[in-house]
Amino acid sequence: MIIVHSIPGKPKSSIDNGGWSRLEKFKALGISDRILQSLNTMGFEEPTPIQAQTIPPAMDGKDLIGQAQTGTGKTAAFGIPLIEKSSNKEGQLQAIVLTPTRELAIQVAEELNRIGNQAGVQSLPIYGGQDIVRQIRALKKHPQIVVATPGRLMDHMRRKTIRLGQISIIVLDEADEMLNMGFLEDIETILQETPDTRQTLLFSATMPRPIQTLAQRFMKDPELIKIQAKEVTIPLVEQQYVEMQERQKFDVLSRLLDIQSPERSIVFGRTKRRVDELSEALKKRGYSAEGIHGDLTQGKRDSVIRQFREGTVEILVATDVAARGLDISGVTHVYNFDIPQDPEGYVHRIGRTGRAGQTGVAVTFITPREIDHLRTIERSTRRKMLRMSIPTVTEAREGQQRLAMDKLLRVVQEGRIDPYKTRAEELLNEEDSVSLLAAALKLLTKETNNLTIQLTPESPLRVRKPFQKKTHKGTGNRGRVYAGDKNNRGKFNPPPRNLPQQTLH
Known part of the structure; x- marks a missing residue:
């Protein structure tokens, strides 16, 4: 009962x-x-x-x-x-x-x-x-x-x-x-x-x-x-992946941030140490970033999430567990710095963007040995991810320049620039308009920071191989002890007390 x-x-x-x-x-x-x-x-x-x-x-x-x-x-x-x-x-x-x-x-x-x-x-x-x-x-x-x-x-x-x-x-x-x-x-x-x-x-x-x-x-x-099988990932999220070596990941992330210029983004790391290192490395390169994971006090966690909601922090670096229950609108990009362990984790991560009818972008970083795991996620979610090439430094610089141009044009469209026109005319008497605009773009452009950052290598994702059934007498796979004939297969036979016991891994 x-x-x-x-x-x-x-x-x-x-x-x-x-x-x-x-x-x-x-x-x-x-x-x-x-x-x-x-x-x-x-x-x-x-x-x-x-x-x-x-x-x-x-x-x-x-x-x-x-x-x-x-x-x-x-x-x-x-x-x-x-x-x-x-x-x-x-x-x-x-x-x-x-x-x-x-x-x-x-x-x-x-x-x-x-x-x-x-x-x-x-x-x-x-x-x-x-x-x-x-x-x-x-x-x-x-x-x-x-x-x-x-x-x-x-x-x-x-x-x-x-x-x-x-x-x-x-x-x-x-x-x-x-x-x-x-x-x-x-x-x-x-x-x-x-x-x-x-x-x-x-x-x-x-x-x-x-x-x-x-x-x-x-x-x-x-x-x-x-429950009828259906597409379980968010339809408004554009899903992409980039294949690279582990040592390239941080530079690729930095370039993507420069090119895509997300208003509010979440970067997912596999471990607490990874989150700490990533958030510190992003700060060193001049990004507005903070990390959250299970070891933070509730007060610190609440403070980081409040800053992220208010926009004073633009990049949130998080573990899967720390991000559960987050309900923050306006997240435009999700970066899976480490590939999720399972499809359910992937769906949870990318579900942080593409909310309330808004579009979002999810980019997953993978190493060559993780390609099979990526395909497993695709099959489970019934969505194909688009392959993205590794962005170059030049593309990152051009992305920042386009962002600076957009800022200038937006200010012009908003108006309220009359108090600055007199100084602008004085400058035009000193230099040509193209040179002045180029200088303005340079001032507004976030210069690519090439500071060398070394992250501690993460343990590779371990995928277990299919079990190969053994038919001989003795100790079976994973330390199971059974008699070889089919009538006794699967029966639980503890080893004698005087024998050393095996540890399963």
């Missing part, structure tokens, strides 16, 4: 009247005030179709299959019921979310923590490649939700640092992608270790036969919610 936990004596809501009216459609889904407060802080306005159709039955305890493309709000669709049904008492792991990649695990855990902020529900990402001792220490703090990749979760199961006997909900996020990566047997093993009374929520963009079989075997009369 699925128990919906309630918190007695809820504090009075701090949402203002404007927030309540904006969140009325969320409230109609039966969402509690504590979650609505978090959604208000995150900048949510109204539920997406997958959220509106998924949240009520999920909160009623039903098993669900949600078929929808990335970029449709799936994380909140399962995250809101997950937080609602989790108790904030410590000492008991209550829910598991399985994701195909560590990047998605981090992203989902961060969003769940934001949704669960007012409810006191903590989510912890667990994935290969991170020090397992550090993960074990974090698990001792008793998070209510663990977001994990299958291989690393099984590693913790073998070590008995995660026990699934008390789990009430399990979510399979991007199930078809986990299938493509060879995680099907791992998922079956994990599901077998959870209670029969658990609630299962499965989300997948496609429904291949193995996923259907998995659902039939492990789910109880699941309700299918299917």
